[in-house]
Amino acid sequence: MRTITLSHGSGGRLMHDLIRDLFLKNLGNSFLNKMGDAALIKSAARKLAYTTDSFVVKPLFFPGGDIGKLSVCGTVNDLAVSGAIPRYLSCAMIVEDGFSYADLERITISIRDACRSAGVNIVSGDFKVVEKGAVDGIFINTSGIGEALEDSFIDIARIKPGDKIIISGTIGDHAASILLAREDLKFKTRIKSDCSPLNKLVSSIICRDIKFMRDPTRGGLATTLNEISAASGYNIAIEESGMPMKKSVSTLCEILGFDPLYMANEGKLIAIVSKNAAAKVLSKMKRHALGKDARIIGEVKRERDRKVYLKTQSGGLRILDMITGEQLPRIC
Amino acid sequence: MKYIDEFRNLDIAAKISGLIKEDAKGLGEMNFMEVCGTHTMAVERFGIRQMLPENIRLISGPGCPVCVTPKNYVDKAIALTSLENVIVFSFGDMLKVPGTNSSLFKQKSKGKVRIVYSAFDAALFAEKNQDKKIVFLGIGFETTTPTVAATVKYAKKKKMKNFFVYSGHKIMPPAMKLLASDKRVNIKGFLCPAHVSAIIGMKPYVKVCEEYNIPCVIAGFEPLDILHSVLMLIRQARSKKAEVENQYNRVVKFSGNIEALRLIDEVFSINDSDWRGIGVIKNSGLILSKGYREFDIEKNIDLPEVKTSADKGCICGSVLKGIKTPLDCALFSKKCTPENPYGACMVSSEGACAAYYRYRK
Numbered sequence: 165m166r167t168i169t170l171s172h173g174s175g176g177r178l179m180h181d182l183i184r185d186l187f188l189k190n191l192g193n194s195f196l197n198k199m200g201d202a203a204l205i206k207s208a209a210r211k212l213a214y215t216t217d218s219f220v221v222k223p224l225f226f227p228g229g230d231i232g233k234l235s236v237c238g239t240v241n242d243l244a245v246s247g248a249i250p251r252y253l254s255c256a257m258i259v260e261d262g263f264s265y266a267d268l269e270r271i272t273i274s275i276r277d278a279c280r281s282a283g284v285n286i287v288s289g290d291f292k293v294v295e296k297g298a299v300d301g302i303f304i305n306t307s308g309i310g311e312a313l314e315d316s317f318i319d320i321a322r323i324k325p326g327d328k329i330i331i332s333g334t335i336g337d338h339a340a341s342i343l344l345a346r347e348d349l350k351f352k353t354r355i356k357s358d359c360s361p362l363n364k365l366v367s368s369i370i371c372r373d374i375k376f377m378r379d380p381t382r383g384g385l386a387t388t389l390n391e392i393s394a395a396s397g398y399n400i401a402i403e404e405s406g407m408p409m410k411k412s413v414s415t416l417c418e419i420l421g422f423d424p425l426y427m428a429n430e431g432k433l434i435a436i437v438s439k440n441a442a443a444k445v446l447s448k449m450k451r452h453a454l455g456k457d458a459r460i461i462g463e464v465k466r467e468r469d470r471k472v473y474l475k476t477q478s479g480g481l482r483i484l485d486m487i488t489g490e491q492l493p494r495i496c
Numbered sequence: 497m498k499y500i501d502e503f504r505n506l507d508i509a510a511k512i513s514g515l516i517k518e519d520a521k522g523l524g525e526m527n528f529m530e531v532c533g534t535h536t537m538a539v540e541r542f543g544i545r546q547m548l549p550e551n552i553r554l555i556s557g558p559g560c561p562v563c564v565t566p567k568n569y570v571d572k573a574i575a576l577t578s579l580e581n582v583i584v585f586s587f588g589d590m591l592k593v594p595g596t597n598s599s600l601f602k603q604k605s606k607g608k609v610r611i612v613y614s615a616f617d618a619a620l621f622a623e624k625n626q627d628k629k630i631v632f633l634g635i636g637f638e639t640t641t642p643t644v645a646a647t648v649k650y651a652k653k654k655k656m657k658n659f660f661v662y663s664g665h666k667i668m669p670p671a672m673k674l675l676a677s678d679k680r681v682n683i684k685g686f687l688c689p690a691h692v693s694a695i696i697g698m699k700p701y702v703k704v705c706e707e708y709n710i711p712c713v714i715a716g717f718e719p720l721d722i723l724h725s726v727l728m729l730i731r732q733a734r735s736k737k738a739e740v741e742n743q744y745n746r747v748v749k750f751s752g753n754i755e756a757l758r759l760i761d762e763v764f765s766i767n768d769s770d771w772r773g774i775g776v777i778k779n780s781g782l783i784l785s786k787g788y789r790e791f792d793i794e795k796n797i798d799l800p801e802v803k804t805s806a807d808k809g810c811i812c813g814s815v816l817k818g819i820k821t822p823l824d825c826a827l828f829s830k831k832c833t834p835e836n837p838y839g840a841c842m843v844s845s846e847g848a849c850a851a852y853y854r855y856r857k
Contacts, residue, residue: 349613405506414497420588420613421845423541477504478719479513480543482855488834492588493613494845 166265173259173293186269187289190276195252195287203287205252208311213248215239216307224267224301226345228337228357229430231304232271236278237361237430238381239308244363245377245433247316247370250282256290256305263293263301271302282361284308315370322375323396325466328442330435332365332449333358333457334408335385339427340416349420349493353412358431365454366433373441379433383487386425388434389472390486401473402462402484421494425474426487436464503718504542512723513547519730520549527553527682528729529818531672532689533560533846534717540855542719552726555681555818556851558671559689561636562589562844563816564771569664570595571802576631576662576793577608578800583625584609585618586633587640592834592843596805615640615647615661622651622659631793634663639691641665641782642756645763648784648791660793663783666769668692669700670780676708681818685729687722688714690744695760697752701740709738716744763788772840773813812839815848822849829853 171178188197195203219235229237236253243250255275259268279286337358344351362379376396380388393400409424417424431454437445442460449455465473472484520526530536536556539545545554558564574595577584584600588611591601603609612618615632622630634644644661651659668689675681688701693714701712711732715725725743732739742748762785769781784792793799809827814820822828822841828849832838841847 349611350617411497418497418500421537474543476542476719477501477506478509478542478544478547479506480509480547480719482540482543485854488853492591492845493611494587494589 168259168261168263168265168268168293170261170293170295173291179291183291186272187291190272191279191286191289193285193287195285196289203252205287205309210314211312213243213246213310213312214307215242215246216305217242218303218305220300220303221342222300223345224271226357227341227354229359230271230274231302232274233278234359234430235304235306236275236282236284237359239306240282240284240361240363241379241433243308243310244361244366245379246310247318247366247377248310248312249367250284250308250310250363252287253279253284253306253308254288255286258292258294258299258303260294260299260301261296268302278361282363313367313370315372317372318374318376320376320392320395323392323398323436323464325398325464326439327375327436327464328439328460329389329400329402329462329464330437330442330446330449330458331385331408331461332433332435332455334410334413335380335429335432336413336417336424336427337410338430339384340413344416351416353416355410355412355416358429360431360454362431362433362454365449365452368452369435369445369448371441371445373438373445374435375438376436377433380429382428384424384426384428385434386472386484387487389484392436393472394470396464397468397470399465399467399469399471399473400462401465401475403475404477406459407461408457408459422491425484426491500718503716503720505720508720509547509723512720512727516552516723516727516730517549519727519734520552523551523730523733525551525553526684526730526733527555527818528685528687528726529555529557529675529681529683530687531557531559531668532692533563533844534690535687535715535722536560536848536851537846538717538719538722540851544719544722547723548726552730555821556815556848557675557818558771558774558816559637559668560841560844560846560848561640561666562593563812563840563847564666564774565590565593565635565664565840566770566772567595567807568770568802568804570600571804572799573633573662574598574600574603575800575802577603577606579797581627582608582629582631584631584633585612585621586610587612587635589843589845590633590635592837593840594837594843596803615644616650619647619651619656619659622656623654626658629658629660631660631662634661634665637666637668637689637692638695638760641764642695642753642759645759648763648788649759651791652788659791660796661784661791662793663764665764665782666771666780667766667782669704670777671771671774672704673707674774674777675817676704676710678817683710683818684733685711685713687725687729688712690715690717690721690747693744693748693752695753695756697748698740698742698750705738705740711738712740714740714742714744714748716747771816773816807839810839812841815841822852825849
């Protein structure tokens with residue numbers, strides 16, 4: 165098996181060959197091809213958004229995606245929900261000695277495809293090889309620059325009581341997919357991760373009435389709503405019935421005792437929208453492939469004790485707290 | 497989801513809640529114990545307490561298998577992970593339970609602990625990895641025990657030499673008797689466990705019910721099941737009856753699952769067992785029986801000596817008995833949190849403290 169060795173990271177011939185044959189071949193563009201120490205990009209007249217994220221997912225490949233696709237989508241989505249058009253990405257990889265060349269190629273091609281689908285370029289990169297065991301296969305960091313959308317007025321301070329909360333689609337798909345791929349759980353069902361770039365969905369809905377957006381990744385919907393409640397100061401109430409969820413995901417959750425409200429998503433967004441425009445934003449969202457299962461799930465309340473409440477399917481009311489630690493499959 | 501959504505129906509829930517309020521009038525304070533941890537979690541998850549009148553109190557019992565597993569067991573399981581070639585397989589929610597110095601979760605990063613959903617998966621792994629010794633942590637009540645028994649039988653049939661069980665299995669009725677006789681708890685009715693009853697049937701509760709004159713209703717885990725069962729307990733109390741009733745009759749049969757009971761009987765034998773926070777309860781535990789000793793890790797490996805320290809200040813024992821609620825504990829949500837748990841009740845997905853912390857804090 166062809167592998168990546170420490171020599172591939174030493175700056176010599178092997179590294180140059182790797183950059184040319186793998187990275188430039190797949191990810192090349194007018195910025196990257198210059199091989200400069202930094203990419204020179206023209207500054208836009210508009211506000212810039214800038215973000216970074218590191219990816220250490222295990223397993224590296226899972227139904228619906230892999231660490232490469234995830235590392236592009238993660239950064240693209242952070243820019244998109246901030247109301248920006250993602251433009252330029254950097255990508256840094258740390259790989260362990262002995263990593264499979266074929267896997268690295270597969271990950272690189274997946275980065276290329278995700279960039280194409282999001283319409284962004286990798287303009288700067290880095291590649292390091294460390295001793296075996298120093299990282300778990302491969303870690304990737306991406307950072308991204310985006311230009312603020314003209315119609316974007318995203319500001320958490322604009323959230324007011326009565327605003328509606330929209331989720332763009334089914335929850336828990338990514339975490340369920342990873343869980344099935346990771347643990348020794350012998351379920352026959354295959355659940356695909358929702359990992360996908362949200363920038364085109366955002367562009368199709370953006371308007372003044374959208375006050376805030378966030379992608380509910382780690383910690384899931386419940387944790388993100390808690391963050392929004394804490395930052396805006398208002399309570400939030402959501403309804404359990406009608407929560408968009410794939411049947412396979414909700415069944416898996418029932419069996420394992422997982423709460424899908426706490427499960428990570430990688431291709432969903434929450435939008436806080438003014439009451440009167442909620443129906444309009446929802447119908448626009450539903451027209452986009454990534455928003456077809458979108459739904460209004462709750463609203464911002466007047467009370468200010470920074471709590472999130474869930475009206476359960478059976479009519480009970482409970483606090484939806486932030487997640488603590490990770491969920492583990494239960495005994496019975 | 498079929499067979500789930502029907503039992504979470506909003507309108508019917510409101511109707512039963514109305515009937516409960518009506519029938520509970522004038523009954524005085526009634527303590528009903530939900531014995532099973534899954535009930536505790538469902539009660540909190542669906543906000544059921546708030547659908548009941550004030551005089552009906554649901555108190556949590558000792559039915560979370562993880563919570564009642566003694567600290568010494570956890571310490572020994574952790575010690576097992578330090579042995580060469582040993583991999584410990586466990587149900588997920590055992591992992592965060594604190595031992596004296598560590599938890600299985602902390603050992604997981606070293607690759608010596610794996611999560612499975614069934615003991616059988618651990619046995620299959622053992623078959624494929626003959627150079628490793630696989631120890632399955634057998635935890636749980638009558639719900640999980642038959643699956644472990646079936647796996648041990650499989651291991652015997654296959655003449656496996658590298659698959660072992662560390663049995664911490666327990667049986668439920670002895671604990672219910674102990675609680676029924678404890679005046680401090682003052683139980684006026686038992687919500688009997690759903691899945692345990694699917695195995696053991698209705699008979700084992702008859703003794704508890706008759707001896708202590710306490711109504712028992714076997715309750716399903718969905719909100720309507722629980723509300724309906726509470727109503728049944730109230731109606732028994734109103735008519736001054738104490739019977740064993742079966743609300744969960746879509747699953748639980750009078751004689752239980754005879755095949756599963758036969759399996760338990762063949763593979764396990766009864767012994768006294770230590771319950772975390774409660775102490776030793778006579779005839780409440782299960783160890784592998786004579787014919788299956790070659791799979792009992794305690795009989796086949798010299799378990800490393802472990803020092804187990806007592807839980808200081810933790811009132812898990814009283815919480816498990818229903819004498820106190822997590823809110824009565826000085827450590828609750830201050831020193832003892834899911835990130836830094838003192839007792840097992842805070843970390844198990846079925847633990848009373850975990851349920852209170854998550855849904856009511």
